[in-house]
Amino acid sequence: MLSSKFIHAFTRQIYHTNLITSATFNVIKKHNSTHTKNDLVLVDVNDKTGFSIVTLNRPPVNSLNLELLSAFSSVLDDLHKNNSRGMILTSSSSTVFSAGLDINELYKPDMDRVRKFWTSLQDCWIKLYGSSFPTAAAINGHAPAGGCLFAMCCEYRVMLPKYTIGLNETQLGIVAPTWFMATMKNTIPLRQAELALTLGKMFKTDDALKLGLIDEIAENKEDAIHKCEIFLKKYQKIPQTARALTKQSYRKNDIMELENNREADLQLFFLAISDPRVQSSLGKYVAFLKLKSRMKPILEAVKFLKGIFKSKKKKN
């Protein structure tokens, strides 16, 4: 049975897809420009296609903190209100799509802030996974954990070579929430999802394609966006309401599960971050990331010297 909340959402959806006139959309087209949400999320509406390119813009790695999530949530609201023709999600970084949740929000958290943080993450997932407009991800860099989640929420994924994607939570000693798992189950075969989740496996681009975790590989960001546009254009001939309601029916059980249990989900999250073992794992992970970052110049120098050594050996 559908909850009254969900039936409401569906009715609202029919209202939006049917009754918001093309005039509303033209207003956006006319003022076509790059909008910003505190610069953390950039929105660029393409005049010709009506598609919005939404760029996560929190250097260096687009880790999802409260401010970024709030800005993204508000962008999703705007796209919905403006009856967007389609959204392409990407990143301003040249190597990272999103590093997932900002570990600093989870490690020794301020309880008031972390409540807002988790609620914002829930909001973003509900709005993105259940969006009335079609969505595609141009994954132009690594997409661990929350980065993979947002990419999987989209209906189509195009990724650049030699990066990694996956839900790696178990490797950090934490459990991905059931709605993260549901999103993966909706993307790749069940058995593969179970293995990927329990192993916390990160897939290289080629393997992600074989698995169906992504749909295409692109040469560069521009090509990825172009491929996403080709995907979104396929929907231009499909009546909007039929498309939107089909997508939402397909995903409704997962969405209702969280909608109906948001507070319980929040309490579970509180329980997890209050566990000293989880805090200890997170503390070690923060230290590891910082060390790795500091070691980078040394590792790059070693790589460089190895290259010189190899080419000299070849000449001899």
Ligand SMILES: CC/C=C\CC/C=C/CC(=O)SCCNC(=O)CCNC(=O)[C@H](O)C(C)(C)COP(=O)(O)OP(=O)(O)OC[C@H]1O[C@@H](n2cnc3c(N)ncnc32)[C@H](O)[C@@H]1OP(=O)(O)O
């Ligand atoms: C208890 C909780 C219960 C339930 C929640 C469960 C849900 C969790 C979902 C998540 O999303 S958890 C987050 C998981 N994310 C990761 O494991 C990714 C970690 N990061 C990386 O693997 C790499 O940074 C990268 C592959 C994304 C990029 O590599 P690279 O380009 O080489 O950058 P650096 O590693 O040098 O990092 C630069 C800079 O950014 C900091 N940083 C990286 N990731 C995060 C992050 N997720 N949160 C906060 N900060 C992050 C890193 O420490 C460096 O900072 P410096 O100040 O040291 O330079």
